Amino acid sequence: MTDKLTLDEVAKRAGVSRTTASRVLNDGPNVRPEVRERVLRVIAETGYRPHPVAQSLASQQSHVIGLVLPRRTEALFNDPYFPRLTQGIAQACNDHDYTLALFMMQCEADEQKFYPRISRKGLLDGIVIQVGQIGDDLIARLLESDVPTVVAGRPLNQPNANYIDVDNIAGAHTAVTHLLHLGHKRIGAITGEMRTTAALDRYAGYCKALQEHDLPVDETLVCEGYFTEIGGYEAMRRLLPHKPDAIFSASDAMSLGALRAIHEAGLTVPHDIAVVSFDDLPPATIARPQLTTIHQPVHAFGVKAVEMLLDVIKNGPTPPRRVIMETELVIRESCGSTQSKT
Amino acid sequence: MTDKLTLDEVAKRAGVSRTTASRVLNDGPNVRPEVRERVLRVIAETGYRPHPVAQSLASQQSHVIGLVLPRRTEALFNDPYFPRLTQGIAQACNDHDYTLALFMMQCEADEQKFYPRISRKGLLDGIVIQVGQIGDDLIARLLESDVPTVVAGRPLNQPNANYIDVDNIAGAHTAVTHLLHLGHKRIGAITGEMRTTAALDRYAGYCKALQEHDLPVDETLVCEGYFTEIGGYEAMRRLLPHKPDAIFSASDAMSLGALRAIHEAGLTVPHDIAVVSFDDLPPATIARPQLTTIHQPVHAFGVKAVEMLLDVIKNGPTPPRRVIMETELVIRESCGSTQSKT
DNA sequence: CACAGTTTTGGAAGCGCTTCCAATCACTAC
DNA sequence: GTAGTGATTGGAAGCGCTTCCAAAACTGTG
16 A cells, blocks of 8 residues: 555556556456456555556547637636536536646737647647637647647638537527517617627628518618627617617627616617527526527537547548537517517 | 657757757756757757656646536536636636646536546646535545645635635625615625535624624525525515615625616615625626625636645645635725725 | 467557766866 | 866666557367
């Protein structure tokens, strides 16, 4: 017991070679049942546990994957989205016996510092990286390295990237179509930062729905927010003078702000202005009125991202994987309808 | 270039031994400047980066620390507190060139699975663990293992634990004293789960302030919530019939719910009921009226936790470290006073 | 009972690095 | 010119595991 407890020691006590002990440890074949039994007993008795780092070095895989959140995303950690996503990813890691390493870049310096560490094969078996703003080249650089990578969210101009995303266009389209079916004509949009593909895609879905109903996209009814409560509030204040009769807001957090601005203006939702949102995270049910919103399966999204990554790790990067997850309209109170019209 | 790029290879190209190359890599002493220069050039030219796992194995330290969030805490990931804390911890890790591994337990099974992995020296150089509910024995077990550990939050009955906490008692005391100075007599409390030391301590501060003003603690004015918006809402609904003229709510998220319940009852804040909160996270400024609240330095808390841990790693566990961080009353609108009375 | 074929086993070579220690070297002081 | 000093260097032994490969021990067959 006083000796360092290594596999050698276990093997010695069980009267076998280290090789055999290793086989038992890894459920390898070609070990006589009674021998396996004996080794197992020694392991149990001594409480031996293998040294994970030694295993990593010898087997050339660490069983660790990294979650990389580019800078600026971190500001969004206020949004319940990232915590939820992280939870899904963590869960999947547990379930598959992987350890999760978290890389939150807070500034450019972090990025410089991280890149060597994560792109070097060894520490990480693979990476899930959240898309950041358009123009970030971290993803591109990562894809050049030989570390298996899955992008969460649609990256721009990365034909070979493995990525997973929700169907933002379809989701926004459904949301706005719902408003149109309810008879709204002057539908405004609070878009979220246009430097993200999520905002762009949701905006595209908004435009598509309007066009299908032969309505023009009125630029004065479109306002960019910052995916936060304040962002939604400020955007809504700028939109109010243009008298929209409905609003499509690209995130629940922004919707909260929008509601606040609307109430401050003495108007009520959904009577004066209907609101349809995107996310279906806790703010949606906390808001008064509760938000009709596009549900996106954030937790499942995280789980799936990890599973994709493990697939890439196991079976190589070709062909590139694409997964688009469906969203769903959840009818609550902020549109005045309690029945889906689609 | 086609060869695997190891330190051996670098050494060979620079015409030195691997030992010397290693010295250069680690800024070791006793290398002639010109030799160092030469090795450095080869490293730059080849883009060599050391294999972190090999370094860990040889040096017996991984430069990885773990953040452990016990189960049930994960439910609180909706609260902005944990994301913020995580951010602080991540930041500090970056700054000190440590990698952060995240262990979020979602169920008991996770706990069983994690324990062997994290308590085994090797993967982790140390652990920051968030206190969970009273009765969780994970912390106790972890403290028995020889992995350096710092507890975030006050653990119960762990005399030797290194821990860091905010001064919850003093904070709550300040909050309630503020209400008392404003002339309130029937001050209610929404406490948060009493199975956490944070809730217990804040409640203790509440009681202490009342007692100092010779007021009894009226049990009908105290209600346990769940540290969420809904929790605060429900607690407030139960409190309203007892006609409090002020409320001390143990978290901003709960305060949001309390405000909602108060407004639904047709009362206004601060006119009919004053509210003082705890946390000073984003909900505090989003709320209408904005919350007068006890600011706790969450980010700095995370940073400090990591720094304590690094200290323990470096200098050993004795003597046990204790850090209590100060809180601060932030006066906003929900108490009717725009001036501090303390 | 010998032989080919299959399991089971252990020796030994790594994985890529750190670090102890002894050897070498360049000086200074005598 | 030589012993003594400290700075520099490299050989070699690990760190604790996996895995290749050859040897040993079985199995069944003719």
